[in-house]
Amino acid sequence: MTKARTLYEKIWDAHVVEQRPDGTCLIFIDRHLVHEVTSPQAFAGLRAAGRKVRRPDLTLAVPDHNVPTTARRDAAGNKLPITDAESAAQLAALAKNAPDFGIRYIEETALEQGIVHVVGPEQGFSLPGATIVCGDSHTACHGGIGALAFGIGTSEVEHVLATQTLLLQPAKTMEVRVEGEVGPAVSAKDIILHITGVIGAAGGTGHVIEYTGSAIRSLSIEGRLTISNMAIEGGARAGLIAPDDVTFAYLKDRPYAPKGDDWDAAVAYWKSLATDAGATYDKTVIINAADIAPSVTWGTSPEDVVPITGMVPDPASFADPSKQIAAAKSLEYMGLTPGTKLSDVEVQNIFIGSCTNSRIEDMRAAAAILKGRKKADNVKWAIVVPGSGLVKAQAEAEGLDKIFIDAGLEWREPGCSACLAMNPDKVPAGERCASTSNRNFVGRQGPGARTHLVSPAMAAAAAVTGKLTDVRELMA
Amino acid sequence: MNPLNQVEGRAIPLGLKNCDTDVIIPAHWLKTVSREGLGKGAFETLRTDPDNLFDSAEFQGSPILIGGDNFGCGSSREHAAWAIGDLGIRVVIAPSYSDIFSGNAVKNGILPLVLPQEAVDRLMEVAQTDPISVDLEAQTVTTPFQDRFRFEIDPFRKMCLLGGLDEISITEQSDAAIAAHEEKISSNQPWMIPAAQ
Ligand code: SF4
Numbered sequence: 001m002t003k004a005r006t007l008y009e010k011i012w013d014a015h016v017v018e019q020r021p022d023g024t025c026l027i028f029i030d031r032h033l034v035h036e037v038t039s040p041q042a043f044a045g046l047r048a049a050g051r052k053v054r055r056p057d058l059t060l061a062v063p064d065h066n067v068p069t070t071a072r073r074d075a076a077g078n079k080l081p082i083t084d085a086e087s088a089a090q091l092a093a094l095a096k097n098a099p100d101f102g103i104r105y106i107e108e109t110a111l112e113q114g115i116v117h118v119v120g121p122e123q124g125f126s127l128p129g130a131t132i133v134c135g136d137s138h139t140a141c142h143g144g145i146g147a148l149a150f151g152i153g154t155s156e157v158e159h160v161l162a163t164q165t166l167l168l169q170p171a172k173t174m175e176v177r178v179e180g181e182v183g184p185a186v187s188a189k190d191i192i193l194h195i196t197g198v199i200g201a202a203g204g205t206g207h208v209i210e211y212t213g214s215a216i217r218s219l220s221i222e223g224r225l226t227i228s229n230m231a232i233e234g235g236a237r238a239g240l241i242a243p244d245d246v247t248f249a250y251l252k253d254r255p256y257a258p259k260g261d262d263w264d265a266a267v268a269y270w271k272s273l274a275t276d277a278g279a280t281y282d283k284t285v286i287i288n289a290a291d292i293a294p295s296v297t298w299g300t301s302p303e304d305v306v307p308i309t310g311m312v313p314d315p316a317s318f319a320d321p322s323k324q325i326a327a328a329k330s331l332e333y334m335g336l337t338p339g340t341k342l343s344d345v346e347v348q349n350i351f352i353g354s355c356t357n358s359r360i361e362d363m364r365a366a367a368a369i370l371k372g373r374k375k376a377d378n379v380k381w382a383i384v385v386p387g388s389g390l391v392k393a394q395a396e397a398e399g400l401d402k403i404f405i406d407a408g409l410e411w412r413e414p415g416c417s418a419c420l421a422m423n424p425d426k427v428p429a430g431e432r433c434a435s436t437s438n439r440n441f442v443g444r445q446g447p448g449a450r451t452h453l454v455s456p457a458m459a460a461a462a463a464v465t466g467k468l469t470d471v472r473e474l475m476a
Numbered sequence: 477m478n479p480l481n482q483v484e485g486r487a488i489p490l491g492l493k494n495c496d497t498d499v500i501i502p503a504h505w506l507k508t509v510s511r512e513g514l515g516k517g518a519f520e521t522l523r524t525d526p527d528n529l530f531d532s533a534e535f536q537g538s539p540i541l542i543g544g545d546n547f548g549c550g551s552s553r554e555h556a557a558w559a560i561g562d563l564g565i566r567v568v569i570a571p572s573y574s575d576i577f578s579g580n581a582v583k584n585g586i587l588p589l590v591l592p593q594e595a596v597d598r599l600m601e602v603a604q605t606d607p608i609s610v611d612l613e614a615q616t617v618t619t620p621f622q623d624r625f626r627f628e629i630d631p632f633r634k635m636c637l638l639g640g641l642d643e644i645s646i647t648e649q650s651d652a653a654i655a656a657h658e659e660k661i662s663s664n665q666p667w668m669i670p671a672a673q
Binding site: 015017018020022024026028030037038040041044049051054055057058065066084086087089090093125127130135136137151152153154155156158159162163164165167169171201202205206235237256258259262263265266269301322323325326420421422439441442443444447 | 493494496498499502503504506507508509510511521544545546549550551552553554555557572574575576579580583584630631632643644647648650653654656657658661665666667668669670671
């Protein structure tokens with residue numbers, strides 16, 4: 001009898017090309033996603049060494065991080081130039097490198113363009129059981145469909161381009177089991193914020209987290225991608241959710257997904273990947289879904305999570321002295337005092353987007369709150385940035401764009417946008433933003449910007465009231 | 477890549493826990509298509525403070541940086557390793573690192589040295605006034621005060637750092653094994669290869 005294995009171990013074992021005496025393995029990479037920010041130096045390295053891309057057919061390039069989210073073509077249909085010279089140079093480098101090396105390239109004006117982690121699953125390029133890498137830490141996202149996906153640095157991008165492999169140490173395994181049913185208005189985002197608060201920003205270091213339990217199983221693929229996206233916020237190398245019928249239904253007939261007999265063979269294989277009964281994880285954390293409220297961050301680490309009904313904590317309340325110092329620094333940066341109710345905190349900016357929350361369900365959740373309402377006057381800037389051109393088209397077909405525009409929000413073109421402020425979309429210094437992105441780090445949304453991470457419905461609620469708000473109050 | 481073995485000099489006592497890569501190099505510095513010159517943007521937000529460690533005369537050209545738990549967490553940007561390297565730092569000492577950062581560091585000839593918190597605390601103290609010595613071959617960190625800490629390192633990483641080796645050329649020696657794996661996929665799981673569009 002073979003040893004009972006976890007989902008992670010099954011995917012790992014199927015990709016070992018070679019094992020070194022010290023346990024390091026050469027792992028085959030099935031899918032490589034490339035964007036404009038972390039790839040120019042890798043292509044330059046290949047050129048300098050006279051190397052080719054080993055498997056252009058397993059590689060897909062799409063620009064996302066610094067494409068502007070304003071109109072990309074003028075009324076006559078001509079491409080508009082990108083004003084920021086450095087952004088333009090990175091975009092031009094990708095537009096040249098991809099065809100030079102024979103790689104599939106989705107250009108910034110294509111309908112399929114979008115954030116690389118939205119595009120991969122949407123195109124059926126990302127598949128369960130596959131190893132997927134990208135020069136971006138939120139590659140963990142693709143774990144939502146059961147792929148072993150992780151972010152890599154530019155040297156590794158070059159290594160994968162040249163050899164289609166990576167040298168890796170096996171990770172430890174961690175199970176985060178969320179059992180039961182969540183309350184009203186508690187979304188996948190609230191679940192992952194809550195988990196990050198419980199395990200801490202370093203809680204998953206060295207581990208691959210598999211999310212299990214009935215609350216995870218009952219999520220849509222959009223929700224599962226949101227969860228796995230933020231595995232990295234808990235310090236993990238990757239997140240995983242076992243593929244099931246929901247996954248198969250989502251992927252069927254996507255452009256790059258297998259077709260016909262191949263599809264049936266693929267599904268049969270994917271079904272064999274679930275963690276075996278009796279397999280053990282190095283660590284298990286169990287969370288009761290009923291304990292999760294609509295959540296919000298107060299500090300500058302994603303672990304700084306409280307329910308929206310909560311208060312800004314006193315740094316002295318943390319047991320760990322280094323956390324006390326970090327919390328005090330966070331509060332200073334965030335301009336918050338301990339004991340303030342989160343629901344009393346005013347916001348001037350709203351960002352609904354990013355690879356965490358820019359899929360069609362996220363658009364629907366925000367629109368449901370904004371329908372027939374207007375943004376508050378103190379909210380100066382509120383943008384909705386769909387994750388891809390296809391999400392945008394779908395939202396427009398459902399009339400969601402009108403709801404956003406009528407409520408006083410801007411409806412933008414797809415890209416990373418204010419998630420990391422590499423394009424012109426930035427939050428001004430000293431101002432607050434209710435943001436559906438994944439990082440509340442110092443300066444992440446622009447120098448001096450203060451980020452509060454929330455779900456799309458919570459961001460919409462904050463837009464309406466001009467304060468961080470318990471979305472349940474707007475749902476009566 | 478420059479080989480690395482013995483490094484001696486002043487160590488910047490940063491200490492900061494959860495020092496993320498946005499702190500190491502803010503996103504707006506990522507708009508480059510080259511690896512050089514990022515030292516100017518390294519720790520930019522901390523350096524707005526006129527009394528910061530990085531710009532003090534005392535720590536100019538320090539080859540060692542002491543960090544806190546979970547050093548290099550957050551974004552996978554390799555620019556963080558390039559920026560630290562461009563400052564002239566060859567060794568970072570911390571109780572733990574994000575996996576991505578420590579991998580990136582090694583690939584750029586920087587040693588992400590792990591020591592327990594107590595040892596790091598002691599080195600933080602020494603670094604205020606005196607130099608620190610790191611010996612990769614011997615896997616030790618020593619101070620002028622008889623402190624001697626042994627550290628562990630993965631043998632493969634050690635070999636790459638000591639020899640200044642390029643990982644791609646090492647992997648290329650496994651070409652036959654990679655080709656065999658590719659062959660197995662095309663015959664057993666042909667659906668794994670996306671159709672040409
Ligand atoms: S949306 Fe944000 S987190 Fe996602 S890939 Fe873009 S920059 Fe990274």
